[in-house]
Amino acid sequence: MLERPSFMPIELDLDQLDLPSLVRGGDCVIWSQGPSEPQTLTRALVAQRERIGRFTAFLGSSYAQTFEPSQSDVIDFIGLGAVGHTRKLLESGALKVIPCHLSQFAAMLRTGEFKIDVVLLQVACNAAGDYSYGSVCSYLPDALRNARVVIAEVNADAPWTNCIERLPADRIDYMVKGTKPLIDVLSRPPTAEDIAIARHVAPLIENGATLQVGIGTLPDAILSHLQNHRDLGIHSGILGDGVVGLIESGVVTNATKKRNRGVSVCGGLFGTERLRRFAENSAILRVDPVGYTHDPRVIAEFTAFTTINSAIEIDLFGQVNSEIANGKYVGTIGGQTDFVRGTQLSERGRSIVALPARVSSAGRSRIVARLSSGFVTAARADTDFVVTEFGVAELRGRTVDERARRLIAVAHPDDRDDLSRSWMQNSD
Numbered sequence: 001m002l003e004r005p006s007f008m009p010i011e012l013d014l015d016q017l018d019l020p021s022l023v024r025g026g027d028c029v030i031w032s033q034g035p036s037e038p039q040t041l042t043r044a045l046v047a048q049r050e051r052i053g054r055f056t057a058f059l060g061s062s063y064a065q066t067f068e069p070s071q072s073d074v075i076d077f078i079g080l081g082a083v084g085h086t087r088k089l090l091e092s093g094a095l096k097v098i099p100c101h102l103s104q105f106a107a108m109l110r111t112g113e114f115k116i117d118v119v120l121l122q123v124a125c126n127a128a129g130d131y132s133y134g135s136v137c138s139y140l141p142d143a144l145r146n147a148r149v150v151i152a153e154v155n156a157d158a159p160w161t162n163c164i165e166r167l168p169a170d171r172i173d174y175m176v177k178g179t180k181p182l183i184d185v186l187s188r189p190p191t192a193e194d195i196a197i198a199r200h201v202a203p204l205i206e207n208g209a210t211l212q213v214g215i216g217t218l219p220d221a222i223l224s225h226l227q228n229h230r231d232l233g234i235h236s237g238i239l240g241d242g243v244v245g246l247i248e249s250g251v252v253t254n255a256t257k258k259r260n261r262g263v264s265v266c267g268g269l270f271g272t273e274r275l276r277r278f279a280e281n282s283a284i285l286r287v288d289p290v291g292y293t294h295d296p297r298v299i300a301e302f303t304a305f306t307t308i309n310s311a312i313e314i315d316l317f318g319q320v321n322s323e324i325a326n327g328k329y330v331g332t333i334g335g336q337t338d339f340v341r342g343t344q345l346s347e348r349g350r351s352i353v354a355l356p357a358r359v360s361s362a363g364r365s366r367i368v369a370r371l372s373s374g375f376v377t378a379a380r381a382d383t384d385f386v387v388t389e390f391g392v393a394e395l396r397g398r399t400v401d402e403r404a405r406r407l408i409a410v411a412h413p414d415d416r417d418d419l420s421r422s423w424m425q426n427s428d
Helices: 039-047 069-073 086-092 102-111 140-144 192-204 217-224 242-248 273-279 336-345 400-409 413-427
Strands: 028-031 055-059 075-079 095-097 118-125 149-154 174-177 210-213 233-239 264-269 285-287 305-309 313-315 350-354 385-388 391-394
Touching: 028 039, 039 118, 039 149, 039 174, 069 075, 069 086, 086 095, 102 140, 118 140, 192 217, 192 350, 192 385, 192 391, 210 217, 217 242, 242 273, 264 273, 273 285, 305 336, 336 350, 391 400, 400 413
Parallel strands: 028 055, 028 118, 055 075, 075 095, 118 149, 149 174, 210 233, 210 305, 233 264, 264 285, 305 350, 350 385
Antiparallel strands: 385 391
């Protein structure tokens, strides 16, 4: 590869992209995640992997289906858990999990404790020739700090987004033009259970609260039931299309936030063209690094910070498992505990766990006497409210027995007797 001037990246055509001259055997490679996956670069990485020799790839959330278990012939896959297509790698045993809070992972990247050698980026470029992280910032600024090589893929469809940390051109070594369309993260229509849960959650959110909410059918249903709220704020890990309507209708104003007043903040946009176009050079929506979005010290400054998460199961103590189902790792610690910890430090903060009472209409209960996995993602003292389609269990400030009674009351009616018997037997 050519030497570059210190202030600008070298632009390459795809046929000039010889990754084995940049990625070495033994390297750790990381890239933009989710809808910002630089597919032109990651597909080239897969195609040229045998010439590189064995290396490590850190996977975040992935929806592009670029990576397959068979590629572990050369690639050692590691990550924080399973989101999107990475579940296929996890189920096959090809992906090894690092149990780690997202904020902790960002800190390890920042200090170099977790060593990254090569960063692959998907970026947006504006008319002035400046670069933006586009749809997803997350841990990328921290990964860039100590990387040996940074390769960027400019995608014309990537939204130009504002960020607390700019992306300097002199940090990019090589650049190619992206040839793949951006990935849409779609949400299915809500179920009757989703709607019932959303109706129970909405009254728990006070006017002027700052929200963290994820993506998917249930979060979208909850957002759709907040149309009568006022002056809500957003400080979240990721956002989907559902937040756009609340901003446009004036429900989300961020007017009461002590930080970033008037601006919704997230680490990534996991939605469709509607969300990306809304975010384009927006002065009221910012895409920031996870070291900021997930910092409990930052979250603690918001009054009435309200975090809304789901779970695989929750036991009668209020302990939450968001990682293991049927003995298989299917989730991730991610940022859930970061936000919950910040909530506990926030004045009038609330931690809400919202989930259907059963896996399916005839499936097993998701409120259980004991966590089937033994894995605790969120501690019992950090769970304030548990919401199912059958109601709200308020746990904060309640005794152990009262917490169990309240959780049993929001379980599926056909599961309540078994849960009561199990509780009585185990508490004797």
